[in-house]
Every structure is written in C-alpha cells, then in structure tokens.
Amino acid sequence: MGQPATTKDYYTKDEYFRMLEASDFKIEYHDGKLRMMTGGKIAHNDIIDNIYLALATGQKKCKVKNSENAVAIESTNKYVFPDLTATCGKPTYQEGGIARLTNPNLIVEVLSPSTAEYDRNEKFSYYRSLESFQEYVLIDSRKLSVESFYRETxxxxxxGSYYNLDQSVMFHSLGIEVPMQTIYADIDFSLAL
Incomplete structure (x- = not known):
C-alpha cells in the first residue's frame, strides 16, 4: 500500500475505486482525472477535531461525518473528500466500496495554503449542484476567520463572516451556534504553514 502512481490521462470510475481502496491516501476523482490529497498540517487537523466534536455533541438531529466519506457529485462526475459533512435525515450512499455520500446538507472545509483557492471556488461550485446541499462553512487554519454560506432558496x-474570538458561528442546518473560541481552542497558527 502507499501512494498510487497516476501516469494516465484518464481513469474510469472502476479504475479509480480500485486505486482508492488500495491507497493510503485520499484521491479525488474529477471526470476521469485524479487529484491526490495530502495530509493536513497540525493546526488544520486540530481545527477539524475541535469542530467535529462541537458539531457531533452539540445536536442530535443530524449525522456528522469526517473526511473518510467521499461526497459523490453525480451531475459533474466527481468524488471529493470534504473535511466534514452533516446529513439531516437518512444519509444515502452510492453502492460499493468506499463510502460515497450523495445527500450532505452541511459541508465544512478547513482552509490551508495549498487548498484555500480550490475549496473556496471549484469545490463550492461542485457542491452547489447537490440538491441536498444547504450550508458551506470555510474555516481558515492560518488566522481567525470563518465564512459561512447558507442557502435559503x-x-x-x-x-456570514466571523473574525473575533467573542463571536459564535451559526450552523443553520444543524440549529446550533459554535463559539469561535471552541473552533480555535489551543490552535497554534505557526503550525499551519
């Protein structure tokens, strides 16, 4: 096991799923093209831990999942790995192998220097094509900054924009607020670079 060699220009979904199951790394699929995902820095991972705990214990109506679950975006033939998802109601998955969620309501991405542009633009565009998708929260791992996007229609x-430790971030789809102090508890920003 290890990081698979990606020498081809195009991969079928079957080839992708076989490669993904044999890999120690997350690999995203973009209509035949592969994108290797690297591990996060300490600050990035600590923020994910903080927000996962806050969301999973702060409410009981929705199921919060970590980045081991891919999100299947069938309309654009993509499989991506957000940092966190939440599904209110029964989660639905594509059949077979790696968990491929089709109906997230909330998606959370923790921004790092190498992914911030991709998460903010391309991924947000992909997610908006999901009928179930209601809320997107971007948490910066390099500074105090959280942006939230909630779809009313x-x-x-x-x-929403949050930049101070005395603020709380509203997660509309879950019906809870999470203090910025909780999201950024014990975060050393020097470990984000």
Missing part, C-alpha cells in the same frame, strides 16, 4: 444565499 435555490438562488438566495446568506453569508
């Missing part, structure tokens, strides 16, 4: 999104 298909065309109308509400945007």
């Amino acid at each position: 298909h065309e109308l999104w509400h945007i």
